[in-house]
Amino acid sequence: MRRNLIDILDLSVEEIDELCAKAEDIYHNPEKYTDVCHGKIMGALFFEPSTRTRLSFTSAMMSLGGNVLGFSSAASSSVSKGETVSDTVRMVSAYSDIIVMRHPKEGAPIVAKMSSRVPIINAGDGGHYHPTQTLTDLMTIRRRHGRFDGLTIGVLGDLKYGRTVHSLVGAMSRYKNIKFVFISPDELKVPQHILNLYKEKISYIETENLEDVIGDLDILYMTRIQKERFSDLLQYERLKDSYELTREKLKNAKADMSVMHPLPRVTEINTDVDDDPRAAYFEEAECGRYIRMALILKLLADKTSDMPLEGETVTGKICGNPRCITSCERGIKHLIHNGRCIYCDRKID
Numbered sequence: 001m002r003r004n005l006i007d008i009l010d011l012s013v014e015e016i017d018e019l020c021a022k023a024e025d026i027y028h029n030p031e032k033y034t035d036v037c038h039g040k041i042m043g044a045l046f047f048e049p050s051t052r053t054r055l056s057f058t059s060a061m062m063s064l065g066g067n068v069l070g071f072s073s074a075a076s077s078s079v080s081k082g083e084t085v086s087d088t089v090r091m092v093s094a095y096s097d098i099i100v101m102r103h104p105k106e107g108a109p110i111v112a113k114m115s116s117r118v119p120i121i122n123a124g125d126g127g128h129y130h131p132t133q134t135l136t137d138l139m140t141i142r143r144r145h146g147r148f149d150g151l152t153i154g155v156l157g158d159l160k161y162g163r164t165v166h167s168l169v170g171a172m173s174r175y176k177n178i179k180f181v182f183i184s185p186d187e188l189k190v191p192q193h194i195l196n197l198y199k200e201k202i203s204y205i206e207t208e209n210l211e212d213v214i215g216d217l218d219i220l221y222m223t224r225i226q227k228e229r230f231s232d233l234l235q236y237e238r239l240k241d242s243y244e245l246t247r248e249k250l251k252n253a254k255a256d257m258s259v260m261h262p263l264p265r266v267t268e269i270n271t272d273v274d275d276d277p278r279a280a281y282f283e284e285a286e287c288g289r290y291i292r293m294a295l296i297l298k299l300l301a302d303k304t305s306d307m308p309l310e311g312e313t314v315t316g317k318i319c320g321n322p323r324c325i326t327s328c329e330r331g332i333k334h335l336i337h338n339g340r341c342i343y344c345d346r347k348i349d
């Protein structure tokens with residue numbers, strides 16, 4: 001029996017509270033935790049570039065007294081020889097006690113959990129989800145605002161391909177009186193298949209203009225335009241400079257608003273914002289180390305299993321999404337649950 005973290009909804013709100021509280025305890029009393037993972041090994045399988053996520057997970061496991069093995073690019077693994085995700089994970093789960101994985105295809109961590117003997121943590125699957133960034137975001141929100149209910153959250157930038165956005169919306173959909181203000185160019189709005197999952201639980205408006213709404217926000221969650229996900233680079237060039245937050249624009253924002261960003265930033269936040277007390281993004285990155293320590297401890301200790309899917313799962317229909325892991329992984333079963341591909345959440349007719 002083991003637990004995995006593929007989607008932020010794999011954790012209950014009570015578990016998220018416990019993780020945030022544990023992360024704060026670790027932050028304030030690191031000496032209590034220096035040896036608690038002695039002899040444990042974390043496999044870090046990064047098929048896609050990463051700085052913060054990979055290094056904060058590595059730092060987290062080392063700070064708990066454990067060890068780390070793995071790779072930081074697909075090119076340096078046997079994937080470059082044509083090995084499947086399933087075979088890679090099957091092997092690495094024999095060499096480690098927990099696996100953190102980032103992959104460019106949506107749903108790849110679900111394939112991983114099917115062939116793993118140890119817990120799988122999704123560290124980002126294509127433009128789909130990024131649940132551990134969301135834990136980092138939630139810890140930052142809890143620190144700065146002391147609550148999750150009743151917040152007005154502006155989410156700006158690439159809401160189409162931004163996986164951190166999709167996981168954040170899912171997480172916040174479980175709290176009371178959340179208002180989302182989605183700020184993006186028309187081409188980069190939150191995809192319908194993501195909205196369909198949460199639209200009954202959240203209230204939201206969509207706009208292209210930050211200046212019109214900045215004064216209403218408790219949180220402004222900025223994101224980078226995700227260059228690597230564009231099939232049309234001319235479209236990227238046209239959209240890449242859509243927004244720039246400056247100190248001047250912050251004049252109209254609430255005094256206690258938080259400016260968040262999963263980082264890396266490109267041009268969407270001017271460095272003149274960094275010294276403003278509302279700039280929360282470096283603190284957010286720091287939280288990543290402590291919340292990931294709490295998560296590793298939880299998943300290594302948790303001997304329950306994942307929550308079962310409700311309803312019937314069928315095979316036979318094919319997911320046609322080229323960004324889905326089903327488009328490239330050999331030997332994979334196409335599984336449809338409640339009319340959606342279980343890997344990428346796309347509706348299948």
Ligand code: NCD
Pocket residue numbers: 052053124130133163164223224226262263264
């Ligand atoms: C994000 C990601 O990888 O999705 N970065 C991160 O993990 N902190 C955001 C991004 O790359 O824009």
